Amino acid sequence: MIEILDPGLFSTIQDLGRKGYQKYGVPVSGVMDFISARLVNMLVGNDENSALIEFYMKGPKLKFHSDAYFAIAGDVRAKLNGRDIHPWKRYKASSGDVLEIGTISSGSYGYIAFSGGINTEPILGSRSTYLRANIGDKLKSGDRIPLGSHYNLPRLDYIPRSLIPKYSNSVEARIILGPDDDHFTENGIKTFFSSEYTVTPESDRMGYRLKGPKIEHSKRGPDIITDVVPLGTVQVPGNGQPIIMLADRQTTGGYARIGVVITADIPKVAQLRPGGKIRFKEVTIEKAYEELMKIENRLELIKKLLYGKLIYIRTSVSGRTFDTFIELMYDHL
Template identity: 35%
Template sequence: MSIKIIEASINSTIQDFGRKNYAKFGIARSGAMDELSLRTANILLGNKQDEAGLELCLKGGKYEFLNESYFALSGAEFDAKLNNEKIQTCKIYKAKKGDLLELGLAKIGFRGYLCVAGGFKIKSFLNSKSSDVKMGVGIFDGRALQKDDVLELNNNFIPFNLEKRECENPIFKFDKEPIIRVILGTNDDAFTQNGLNTFLNTTYKIGLKSDRMAIYAEADTIIEHINSADIISDPAVFGSIQVPKSGLPIILMAGRQSTGGYTKIASVIENDLPLLAQAKLGTSFKFQSISMQEATKLYIQREENFKSLDKKINLDFENLF
């Protein structure tokens, strides 16, 4: 069971939820930039929600199925065709041996996921299949996929209730100029009040240097520090917002390092990380401060939405007998 890369996407890698609980050893987490989309595809396929998928960027690429397989696309809306027939995102399809999947430019969003029923057959490292080029771990020692690479699949299975296995793509609800909600801290006392006001009232753009490691925010105004921008390195999480001496925010993303030595003005709430993952270079956005209580409520509601989707798609199995 396998898929051959005919034309690779930009910096495409295999990603799951990453290497959790190893940051204390200096090991980067890696993982999907948009867990919302990865989880959605895996629920549709009947996989575990943290099963690894192929993360694609901007232009999806071309893939040949070397065996019969069931697959789903999620995240970015590519111009997608299976054997020259248009297909949609967030819906299961059956590919036969020799079928060609072609994914053009992303019309909506920036990162997409190609997931297969049963998942990719890849050896885990520290409980994760995620690729990390800096550590040299994951399939092909963590490097981005290339033309003629072959991805092995686990034993395929046929998901039941195929006609029900589709849903609305969550990114359709994303704003073109998103508001990114944050919780202020942990070093917000390192900034002047004017600096904090600048942070929350400036319209930023996603800079050209942005990648899986970090989103570089660009603007004409800078955030004022009280003293230095440097601190003793401390833990960095997915969504930590550092402000170096340039006065422009750097949002740490899935491929970040485990620690950072710049002042952290805030952290992006987990619900809004997919907004950044799906925003194209040059996208305008603003920050909004909310409380921990509000962020927790939003997180709980998101998890309830996943439970509802999983129940709708997968738990109807009981009704088949």
């Protein structure tokens, strides 16, 4: 069990989301950056969907009431009993130890995973917090959170530096155009793909409101008959300013959808902070699938590396960098 001494700026319990209930009006919610969350769960021997703590900008301070392994994801400094520790590395805490997470240097979201995962009662198959429906709550001082007991620690206790996610406050997000592109003029679509937009302070886990050149609607206007809002949907209301819908998005919406950010690019978009810059690039559905498969394959390779089934080598040739994973065939040794 852990006890929250100071919740930080905005900390919640999340997993990969409450899937299968959108048809009933229940949002998916879940972590904002699925790559970081899955990696840090791997590091402590958890299932990748295990619940953990997600924190925004400034992390929590907490006390362990039982022994546990833990790891932190994010570009952030931390201390265990006053001694500096590093993110992306596994540590063992003893009962009575105090962990304090500082302020994120780059990116906006960080994670703390515990061996066995957070073991609160699931609601509709998930432990994710969704504040707008009063499913869970923000963490607060005095909260006591139970931990699970089932985990399988990998051999390696850290993520190699070159495999750690990098966070930038200026990104290019790849987009599948539509499905409501007929609600925009040719000039409006051109503006969308040729302009730089800024993340505004009115952004949150539900969606990032952007500010930039106005996107012109066609005669069909900004409104549609209420329709589905997938993760990454870019809505453009009457003011012509795009909104990227993220983890806590509603299940349906009535604003025209100019495009959808591909799943592979959701983490880097989610890690933008207010003032961050974003540009959009059109890609095909086939390209979106290809990029997602690259991420899934890479995560699987990192998992095998952690469990000692692969050797990882990074090389540079003529200014180009290559990552090589070599599988160890123990049966042939």
